[in-house]
Amino acid sequence: MGRRTPDVGALVAGARDGDPRSVARLISLVEQESPALREVAAALAPHTGRAQVLGITGPPGVGKSTTTTALIRGLRERDLRVGVLAVDPSSPFSGGALLGDRVRMGDHADDPGVFIRSMASRGHLGGLSWATPQALRVLDGAGCDVVVVETVGVGQSELEVASLADTTLVLVAPGMGDGVQAAKAGILEVADVFVVNKADREGADRTTRELRSMLTMAPPSDWRAPVVRTVASEGRGVDDVLARVEEHRAWLASSGEGDRRRRVRAAREIEAIAVGELRRRMGDVGGAGAVDALADRVVAGECDPYAAADELVGRL
Ligand SMILES: Nc1nc2c(ncn2[C@@H]2O[C@H](COP(=O)(O)OP(=O)(O)OP(=O)(O)O)[C@@H](O)[C@H]2O)c(=O)[nH]1
Numbered sequence: 001m002g003r004r005t006p007d008v009g010a011l012v013a014g015a016r017d018g019d020p021r022s023v024a025r026l027i028s029l030v031e032q033e034s035p036a037l038r039e040v041a042a043a044l045a046p047h048t049g050r051a052q053v054l055g056i057t058g059p060p061g062v063g064k065s066t067t068t069t070a071l072i073r074g075l076r077e078r079d080l081r082v083g084v085l086a087v088d089p090s091s092p093f094s095g096g097a098l099l100g101d102r103v104r105m106g107d108h109a110d111d112p113g114v115f116i117r118s119m120a121s122r123g124h125l126g127g128l129s130w131a132t133p134q135a136l137r138v139l140d141g142a143g144c145d146v147v148v149v150e151t152v153g154v155g156q157s158e159l160e161v162a163s164l165a166d167t168t169l170v171l172v173a174p175g176m177g178d179g180v181q182a183a184k185a186g187i188l189e190v191a192d193v194f195v196v197n198k199a200d201r202e203g204a205d206r207t208t209r210e211l212r213s214m215l216t217m218a219p220p221s222d223w224r225a226p227v228v229r230t231v232a233s234e235g236r237g238v239d240d241v242l243a244r245v246e247e248h249r250a251w252l253a254s255s256g257e258g259d260r261r262r263r264v265r266a267a268r269e270i271e272a273i274a275v276g277e278l279r280r281r282m283g284d285v286g287g288a289g290a291v292d293a294l295a296d297r298v299v300a301g302e303c304d305p306y307a308a309a310d311e312l313v314g315r316l
């Protein structure tokens, strides 16, 4: 099998058998925007839609990776297969098949039920890579019951992770002044579960109280985000987080909200692909100097830019 002509069928079959190298290769094809992507997507489609996507966001250093590692342990105890996509992590993970060279491995590197992959965020700082939804599909297709997406909460990325996830965990820690700030930044609406991590530190009570009182002011909803306290570095509170995640999963199913979120997600994906395709065709159309020729006419006052744009679009 050459690098240039991947045997997509074999890779997808391998991924479904839990072969980490096949999973890694498929995610690489996604990252490289391989021409084989369409074939990959088509081959994966019948095998996707099962995984629960768990978004984890929060400010730098709040304990996202530590929490993810603790969640992996809890999920493995429940005999669930876990995938992890870390978007630009600055700290190492442990516990599973390393799908690439950007994340260092820890103590239980040989667990075949865990796939971990780090992805560079492209486009904007801290934001989710455009490739993340496709990589999610690979892990879903590879039979992961839960896929955790960790992204550092700066700017828009917590909103982005929430748009990808079925269930979004927002982490805060005492003493970082994050409780209030998080709420102000609109995080209140995206959090399905709040986690006050580093509960071993002073101020955890206050942060928890602040969050709870802010939540009482949120607009009424069928689902009220619970506030859970954890000491992720010691695994404390993690079972409680998993219990809330399970409750949220059940609520998503019974309320119809789960289907609604997935439809929104699929619609965004389709739009992004379509816009990308239009851009590419636009490039083809404009490539032969067509835009330059139109620009000359606009500069010469022979036509206005709207008419020129219409002409260009008309050639697509
Ligand atoms: N005291 C205490 N320290 C913790 C806890 N959880 C994590 N830490 C420590 O906090 C530091 C940051 O943890 P990470 O899990 O790397 O945090 P992160 O949010 O993934 O960080 P970035 O990916 O860089 O944004 C590490 O030194 C952890 O050991 C906790 O519950 N209590």
Ligand SMILES: [Mg+2]
Pocket: 064, 065, 066, 089, 090, 091, 150
């Ligand atoms: Mg991290």
